[in-house]
Amino acid sequence: MAGGMSVKEWVVIHKIKALHDNGKGLSIRAISQELGLSRNTVRKYLRMNENAISEQIEDPSRTKRLDDHRDYLVHLLKKFPKLSAVKIARKLQAKVGELPASDRSIRRYVRTLKEEVASAQMRYYEPILDDVPGVQCQVDPGELRGVLIGGEERTLHFVVFVLSYSRLMYVGMAFRPLDTQTFIQLHDEALRYFGGLPEECVYDLTKLVVINEQYRELTLNQRFHEYATTAGFRIHACEGYDPESKGKVEAGVKYVKQDCLYGEVFRDSEHVRQHVQDWVESVATTAPPVNRPGSASNGMSENTWKLTCHQLACSLWPTRHVEPTRPT
CATH class of the missing domain: 3.30.420.10 (Ribonuclease H-like superfamily/Ribonuclease H)
Structure with missing residues (x-):
């Protein structure tokens, strides 16, 4: 199927979303046990919205353009597994010039690659404080x-x-x-x-x-x-x-x-x-x-x-x- 998504994966996504029913149905743990999938996989598919899935199907060239640079991105992640998608995009831009896909497509692509190389991404968290200006x-x-x-x-x-x-x-x-x-x-x-x-x-x-x-x-x-x-x-x-x-x-x-x-x-x-x-x-x-x-x-x-x-x-x-x- 287009964009590298198989018919089986497409069916699984819809089955997971139907079982979850926007939080009104089964829990992530229950869906994981029902379908024999890891909870991380269930979470990943639940985060995918219909628009993102449709974009991937309608425009598979985005994924294919990034596939041209897959070896370089995998090399970066194996050597520096905690690199953020933002920094990876900067490094790719420095290497090839104009980026071959949108920021959102690159984030999704990097997230998939990180799962493949079994690397966990650490988020940068910045709490909001109620500060007085100039103090x-x-x-x-x-x-x-x-x-x-x-x-x-x-x-x-x-x-x-x-x-x-x-x-x-x-x-x-x-x-x-x-x-x-x-x-x-x-x-x-x-x-x-x-x-x-x-x-x-x-x-x-x-x-x-x-x-x-x-x-x-x-x-x-x-x-x-x-x-x-x-x-x-x-x-x-x-x-x-x-x-x-x-x-x-x-x-x-x-x-x-x-x-x-x-x-x-x-x-x-x-x-x-x-x-x-x-x-x-x-x-x-x-x-x-x-x-x-x-x-x-x-x-x-x-x-x-x-x-x-x-x-x-x-x-x-x-x-x-x-x-x-x-x-x-």
Whole structure:
């Protein structure tokens, strides 16, 4: 049958939908037992709507065009099984130019391939928080092991900064374990990139910020506390095991690992830095789009940005690198 769907599969889909009856009939588990299928297969067919099935039958060329690149896509998934369909589409576009199918067709095709290579896809989840504009930046360090740089596997260390209201992101990179000096330097880079600073920065109980906590009495890292006080922002430390209070940046760390770094091969450290900068500008800041500092969507007035930029000049430990800035 057209589009690679057999008559038997077509019959099974309709049988499953009839038994389920839009939730009024048998459960997924009961259908699985009735038809001798896995629950994942039942779920997959229930998710398929009539329009999607009709499109596949009416226009089999979409699937055939993607079949021309099947070996390349399978190679990517075998080597990097957690790649998202969005990133696979970008890689395919870089390789062949114009994509041979729609985004929806590519997502369906990749989902089928992932099942074939027995790979589970991890979703990027970002909870919605009720934030006040211009107040908060969430900060979290992360690391990814086994990144190929110059033919050798290395561990990349990074810090993700996310403005809570606009979700504008900056990623500071390090090629050795983070210490207080490097942590401060990456803050300088991020705040200059944003063009100012919010009223507070939110952290977990990392030793880079909080040396000790007992009954919510915090002993702060003195050097970092002096830096924050001089720059002009408050330190807000989350309680332990409370990822919801810092959800955006927790999700951001996963996003950087899975979408920015995972599946990439780098020539050297400068190649890493350039790739991350390009990714922040072309990918991270376009989903969802945000405006530049000083606009209403970022929640800070132009005067506020000018004032906070002036405060940055008081930094106790200026960075040795050229500070990143937002493109005009």
